[in-house]
Amino acid sequence: MIKVALIGAGRIGQVHSANIVAHPESRLVAIVDAFPEAALSLSEKTGAPVKTLEEVMADPGIDAVVIGSATDTHADFIELAARSGKAIFCEKPVDLSLARVQACLKVVEECRVPLLVGFNRRFDPNFAAVRNRYQQGQIGKAESVLIVSRDPSPPPVSYIQRSGGLFRDMTIHDFDMACYLVDEPVVAVTARGSCVVDPAIGEAGDIDTAVVTLEFASGALGTIVNTRRSGFGYDQRIELLGAEGMLKAENQLENTVLLANEQGTAVANPQYFFLERYHAAYKAEWAHFVDVALGRAQCLSGGKEGEQALRLADAAVESWTTGKTVRL
Amino acid sequence: MIKVALIGAGRIGQVHSANIVAHPESRLVAIVDAFPEAALSLSEKTGAPVKTLEEVMADPGIDAVVIGSATDTHADFIELAARSGKAIFCEKPVDLSLARVQACLKVVEECRVPLLVGFNRRFDPNFAAVRNRYQQGQIGKAESVLIVSRDPSPPPVSYIQRSGGLFRDMTIHDFDMACYLVDEPVVAVTARGSCVVDPAIGEAGDIDTAVVTLEFASGALGTIVNTRRSGFGYDQRIELLGAEGMLKAENQLENTVLLANEQGTAVANPQYFFLERYHAAYKAEWAHFVDVALGRAQCLSGGKEGEQALRLADAAVESWTTGKTVRL
Amino acid sequence: MIKVALIGAGRIGQVHSANIVAHPESRLVAIVDAFPEAALSLSEKTGAPVKTLEEVMADPGIDAVVIGSATDTHADFIELAARSGKAIFCEKPVDLSLARVQACLKVVEECRVPLLVGFNRRFDPNFAAVRNRYQQGQIGKAESVLIVSRDPSPPPVSYIQRSGGLFRDMTIHDFDMACYLVDEPVVAVTARGSCVVDPAIGEAGDIDTAVVTLEFASGALGTIVNTRRSGFGYDQRIELLGAEGMLKAENQLENTVLLANEQGTAVANPQYFFLERYHAAYKAEWAHFVDVALGRAQCLSGGKEGEQALRLADAAVESWTTGKTVRL
Amino acid sequence: MIKVALIGAGRIGQVHSANIVAHPESRLVAIVDAFPEAALSLSEKTGAPVKTLEEVMADPGIDAVVIGSATDTHADFIELAARSGKAIFCEKPVDLSLARVQACLKVVEECRVPLLVGFNRRFDPNFAAVRNRYQQGQIGKAESVLIVSRDPSPPPVSYIQRSGGLFRDMTIHDFDMACYLVDEPVVAVTARGSCVVDPAIGEAGDIDTAVVTLEFASGALGTIVNTRRSGFGYDQRIELLGAEGMLKAENQLENTVLLANEQGTAVANPQYFFLERYHAAYKAEWAHFVDVALGRAQCLSGGKEGEQALRLADAAVESWTTGKTVRL
Known part of the structure; x- marks a missing residue:
């Protein structure tokens, strides 16, 4: 206890x-x-x-x-x-x-x-299953990973102003996820971004749409696709492609109901935002912390992981501003 | 409180x-x-x-x-x-x-x-959404309902012996669901059944596979498809077809992960059994009971509903044994 | 040639x-x-x-x-x-x-x-795959089959008047499919029907909505769910459940496009009717007939199959009118 | 004629x-x-x-x-x-x-x-529907596009040697698709690539895995994810995200059959390669050419489009080799 x-x-x-x-x-x-x-x-x-x-x-x-x-x-x-x-x-x-x-x-x-840094997505049962099944060898050596990570709608500009910018505030979760899944050092970061959702975000010096390419030590490539506004909910998907197959985690939908009529077939959207989508993840994260605090488990998401993700975010900022690939 | x-x-x-x-x-x-x-x-x-x-x-x-x-x-x-x-x-x-x-x-x-009889499925968010959207008029007048309800694997024969038989033990949930969705009196019940999963179930006087047809007052037809063994989990689906469209609730899957390779694409099975599948339903059912006990809500699943479902189960037994449609 | x-x-x-x-x-x-x-x-x-x-x-x-x-x-x-x-x-x-x-x-x-009777659905690549994979033993012995077969909208009453009635005109395809899949003699037929789509169909002495239960020699049960009007297209699905798993064929959709926005996610409907849905089946059926005519193949859908399906339709008519299971 | x-x-x-x-x-x-x-x-x-x-x-x-x-x-x-x-x-x-x-x-x-350059994917019914529905205003102004384009397995090295390299041989289709969908000039290209599938491809001076980021005049971003080997078929998907929603085209699967048992649920893979996947596209492309040749239609895929896609491929080669974003 x-x-x-x-x-x-x-x-x-x-x-x-x-x-x-x-x-x-x-x-x-x-x-x-x-x-x-x-x-x-x-x-x-x-x-x-x-x-x-x-x-x-x-x-x-x-x-x-x-x-x-x-x-x-x-x-x-x-x-x-x-x-x-x-x-x-x-x-x-x-x-x-x-x-x-x-x-x-x-x-x-x-x-x-003990220190656990709250990269909650590591504890999402779907993403954790992708990682575990990769570690078990189900798809051979990883060759690429694609992370689609779209918020439903942008935060207030006041939040954005003190957020550290999209790469440090939002993409940081995806940097961490890419490292968690591929489990290799990143050797280069290339980032492009733009402001197309709301000019006020651009006036605050930030972007709202971004693409990041990661190069891992083995040559495996990572792609992160971000936007502050999907319009249809929290779009959180990963595809890990290996030499012998692909593991993929799709969105969790709000329910399993569909309506079919003359106009077409309507199904539910992805769960709206992180409180719903990562409900199970937060619970599992806490259970893991209790295990860590009681000395029963090694921390899966410590300071080193936090530092690593921030380092990638900094590199993305540099790449975006210089138009060059940043080698680490 | x-x-x-x-x-x-x-x-x-x-x-x-x-x-x-x-x-x-x-x-x-x-x-x-x-x-x-x-x-x-x-x-x-x-x-x-x-x-x-x-x-x-x-x-x-x-x-x-x-x-x-x-x-x-x-x-x-x-x-x-x-x-x-x-x-x-x-x-x-x-x-x-x-x-x-x-x-x-x-x-x-x-x-x-106040008395709440535990027809937990009435509180499943997916099934409740089908009912609510039907009540809101999204598909016009109901013309038929299909309920697929398959257990993952049969209970012990000792359980079956004191269960009242498949219609009273298992189908009773589906009788209740059909009434809950179509919201009309049932005027006739026709049932067929057989024992193909395990001869021991037949020796205990019961069946393990069944099909029931319900006729509602308006002429709408209901179909219930049951088996004690799906082999792949708890298969719990409904399709409510109306004059202007269909509402359907699919299974909840164990996770959203898929694996694609040369052999094909593998996705998760339905959640295994009722504890997982109706986790949210049990929670909502309890919240409803608290509301009922505190006088804040009319009971959605009372004694009358329990009596009605049992009456349909009795009629199904009669139809199965006589080979005749039973009028109520 | x-x-x-x-x-x-x-x-x-x-x-x-x-x-x-x-x-x-x-x-x-x-x-x-x-x-x-x-x-x-x-x-x-x-x-x-x-x-x-x-x-x-x-x-x-x-x-x-x-x-x-x-x-x-x-x-x-x-x-x-x-x-x-x-x-x-x-x-x-x-x-x-x-x-x-x-x-x-x-x-x-x-x-x-040689005579080939045009039960085109036997040649549908999806349904044929279900049959072939069953014959290969992928799901063990068949225990039940569910056929959902819904037309998009009813034919003119003038057609219905000379059609022989729903069981002989429409369900006949499903009787044939059930026999084709389960590959056993049917020993009993139970049918219920009603007219809820259009009173003019009832006035013509026919029904527009039906449920048929088939009992096969081994005890396996078949269920056929029919309506003359789905409202959303040609709903043609089968589920063949065996002792070791289930084979299922879903609808073919009009396209693979989806639109997600604040209102929800909209996907395509099933292909609208038989010309689209069974396009590939008609082509394969013809290729099979050429093989049969040239003496290179045994006919998969001959006079015996046509007679058998009609016999089941006649039994369904009798069951529907008498309210009794008809033994064959 | x-x-x-x-x-x-x-x-x-x-x-x-x-x-x-x-x-x-x-x-x-x-x-x-x-x-x-x-x-x-x-x-x-x-x-x-x-x-x-x-x-x-x-x-x-x-x-x-x-x-x-x-x-x-x-x-x-x-x-x-x-x-x-x-x-x-x-x-x-x-x-x-x-x-x-x-x-x-x-x-x-x-x-x-008249000259039609064979960018067959423009005529794929799914992709064409995405374009048409975008042009009709269904999702507002485009803000980003994601193209996943993976071949099932690499071509022989002899083919690669005279192919012009991955960007000019394979990605060129995706460059064209991105332009076709977003319908704006591309102002910058950033490309990363690596050889992880087969070292022989690297020895031939080429890559087998790539990520390209496109910047359009309005600030909209495009992402292209390529590999020469998916292992599970021809993975061809697009996601066009606009200010008011997303249009997405999923893969066409080989069939609609699924098998569910204790081990999980197996569904069909995407159609294996371009002959199957773009069967309908080739047919529609030819119908379009007949219309163009007979003077009944403006060419949707002419020399200008071919030149534009090659220009983007050249820019991608330059970006990949220099590690810099190439402005056009």
């Missing part, structure tokens, strides 16, 4: 709190949020008391923290928790600056605490 | 206990089981104390009971609970004898307590 | 004429039709001359006839062609009267000419 | 000869091939006489030529036919050298003869 403090009571914090409560080996014992109302509201739902960050860090009865606060607080809170000897679950990214990430991970390493 | 006693701590009781615990407006306060070990084991998992049936019935602090014990105890326990003023959630069937069902429902009516 | 006369230049005759012309081993050498305009029009398209029935039968240079004229001429023309020593391809049915069919087949047998 | 000479009696020539023969307004009147045996064999099948190139060009009774001979003869034969006043259907590419293409097209223009 681990006792857990949740730092950040917003949308993603609420997802985690439900999983913490439902897991037979974790207990939610504290809620921290810069906005007292958010903390109080979640406290009422869960019965866990509101505490300050200082109280949490000082309390030796708290085994683990879940950090779901604003991105620019992640690295600081990780260091604080590491120095307090807590097991750490932190939403991605550790930080938008690679140097800051590296410094932070050094602290974690010195303190010898 | 309702306080709930669970009677029957077996497989289906455990499904309900999880839903009772997870629902914000219900609390599991007692567990009853004829087998002390089963009761204790579930008590340890949930923290709810083991009690006797008498204690539960006598305790005015207990608002509702969930009856998931052996079929031949259902009617007695319903009457006991009704006379104790509890809201009642009982697994189907109320009883295998229509006369006993009618006597039992009379008691429930006299005691004016 | 066979030289072929086409008797009947209507819609189905035109389908056959195209296949005769395209096949490298058949040549269309005569067209016969009671309506001179129909004959002339097809003659102009194909270059084959218009002839009278007598000319065709008397011409020893004509090896084979294709009979696609009105149903009530089939048996007479078959006998005429048999006595003239021609190989015969005749659209189903040989006749609506079982006695007439038997008399006609006797003539064919005496004349020792 | 047009009278047609076929130049090149190989595999693709045979596809065209069948369509020429089957079309009511075209007649095959001559076959030319450098290999007399190939010409004779096709002559026997079709009844059309073998002739020399000179005879064909000199014969004023021949209206049109179909050029399906070796790539390095295309430009010469086009010029010859143009100067002889024939309507010209030529397989892609006109030539592997852009300068040679431009010179050749100049001759065609001066001679004012």
Whole structure:
């Protein structure tokens, strides 16, 4: 059994709190949020008391923290928790600056605490099955991977302004997925992007549509196709092609109902966004963290993975701005 | 908030206990089981104390009971609970004898307590969507319904011997679903059956494969296709054809992964059996019962529905044995 | 190479004429039709001359006839062609009267000419694959078969009046398919039907919606689900369930395009009717007839098959009117 | 009616000869091939006489030529036919050298003869439907297009050596499709490639796996994913995403049959290669050429389109070798 403090009571914090409560080996014992109302509201739902960050860090009865606060607080809170000897679950990214990430991970390493960086898609049952079946040799050596990753609709421009840009905010999940699936070092990154969904995104210095090509050490190629707006839901698919076949994970649809009439046949859309699509993934991710915190499993998504994905995002930014392939 | 006693701590009781615990407006306060070990084991998992049936019935602090014990105890326990003023959630069937069902429902009516009979499929989001969209007029007047309902593999013969036979044990869900979807009285039942899966089932006096044709008041026809063994999982599909189109609910698959190679393309099977397939249905069913117990909703699956489905099952038995269509 | 006369230049005759012309081993050498305009029009398209029935039968240079004229001429023309020593391809049915069919087949047998009765669906590549894979043992012994067979929209009442009724006109294809797939004698037929699509069909003494249950010698059950109006196209599917798995043939869709937007995802309907859906089947059927006429293959769909299907249709009529299972 | 000479009696020539023969307004009147045996064999099948190139060009009774001979003869034969006043259907590419293409097209223009360059995929009913529905405004303005284009297995290295390389031989179809769908000028090309399927392809100076990113004038992005070996058939899919939705064309499968058992559910693979997959496209392409030759339609796939696709292929080669985005 681990006792857990949740730092950040917003949308993603609420997802985690439900999983913490439902897991037979974790207990939610504290809620921290810069906005007292958010903390109080979640406290009422869960019965866990509101505490300050200082109280949490000082309390030796708290085994683990879940950090779901604003991105620019992640690295600081990780260091604080590491120095307090807590097991750490932190939403991605550790930080938008690679140097800051590296410094932070050094602290974690010195303190010898477990750290799970929330690349939730690694725990999606479909994507995990693709990886596992690849590792079992079902398709021979990987030769290419295609990741289609489209959000249903763009976030507010205010979010985009502090997001680190599309490559660091959105594509970072796909960089991680590509590495997770192909399981080889990336040696080159080529990225193209444009702003066609909303000019306000371009005015904020960002893009809303992008294509990234990854080259892996063996020569295998990866393709990531992104947009901030699919219009029809969260389009999340992967195709891993090997020497002896292809493993593919399709979208999860909202339901299995179809309507056929003179006009045609209508089926359900993909589940709308990440809360629905990755519901099972968040649950499995939490179960994995409990295993890690209790020393029963090696972390599948640690600081190194977070650093690696950010490094690829930085390379994509460079490639996009220079029009050149960036070798790593 | 309702306080709930669970009677029957077996497989289906455990499904309900999880839903009772997870629902914000219900609390599991007692567990009853004829087998002390089963009761204790579930008590340890949930923290709810083991009690006797008498204690539960006598305790005015207990608002509702969930009856998931052996079929031949259902009617007695319903009457006991009704006379104790509890809201009642009982697994189907109320009883295998229509006369006993009618006597039992009379008691429930006299005691004016809510009774939900567990036709879980009514709460499946896909099937419920078919019904709702039909009610909204999306396909005009219903002209026929096809229900394919195949178990993955047959139960033990010992189960079959006390099951009431395929029509009363298995098809009963499909009778209920046909009525729920078409929403008209059934005026005739024609049934054919045979034993081709396992001769031991035939020796027990039962069949393992069946086709039932229902005639509704408007002339609409219903077809139910059953087998105790699909071999590939729980095959649960419906097609409701109306004057202006068809609504169809397909199987839920185990995952969205496919493998393509020289030999062909392999996709996942339907979810294996009812615990997986109707996971969401059981959850929604419990939420509906809480609403009913708190007086916020009319019961969608009461005693009348249970009686009606059993009446159709009895007619199917008669039709199967006589080779004649049975008019109701 | 066979030289072929086409008797009947209507819609189905035109389908056959195209296949005769395209096949490298058949040549269309005569067209016969009671309506001179129909004959002339097809003659102009194909270059084959218009002839009278007598000319065709008397011409020893004509090896084979294709009979696609009105149903009530089939048996007479078959006998005429048999006595003239021609190989015969005749659209189903040989006749609506079982006695007439038997008399006609006797003539064919005496004349020792090949006769193919046009159960085109036997030659559909998908259905043929189901049969072949079953024969290869891919699913063990058949335990049940489900045939969904829905026309897109009802024919004119004038057609229905002389059609022999739904069971003899429409279901006859499904009776044949069930026998073709399960490959066992049918021992009992149970049929229910109603008129819900169009009252004018009922006034003509027919039904537009039906369910038939077949019992095979081994105990395997067959289900046929029919309607004259699906509203969304030609719904033609089969599911053959065996002891070790299920073979299923889905509909062929009009195209592979889908449109996804906020309202949902729209895909194509099944191909609209038999000319599109069974395009490949008609072609394969003709190729098979050429093989039969040239003595290179045993006929897969002869007079016996036509007689058997009609016998089942007659039994269905009896069951429907008496409300009893008919044993054969 | 047009009278047609076929130049090149190989595999693709045979596809065209069948369509020429089957079309009511075209007649095959001559076959030319450098290999007399190939010409004779096709002559026997079709009844059309073998002739020399000179005879064909000199014969004023021949209206049109179909050029399906070796790539390095295309430009010469086009010029010859143009100067002889024939309507010209030529397989892609006109030539592997852009300068040679431009010179050749100049001759065609001066001679004012129709030229159709065989980008067969433009005539695929699925892809054409995507284009037409986009043009009708079904998804708003295009923002990105994804083309997955995978051959089932690599051609012999001898073919690769004289193919012009993957971008000019294989991707050229996808460049053309991207332009056809998005219908805007391409302003930049970025390409990455590698050799992972067969080292012999690399030794021949070519790649077998590639990803190309196209930037269109409006900012819309195109992605092309290629490999010489899928292992499971001809993987040919497109996704055109617009401001208001997505149009997608999926693969055509070999059949509609599935087998479900304990091991899972097996469905058919995509049709194996271009002869099957683009069967309908070749037929529609020929019908279009007849319309063009008879002056009834504007050519949908002329010399300009051929030149444009080659220009993009050249840019892809440059981008791949320099590691830089090439602006056009």
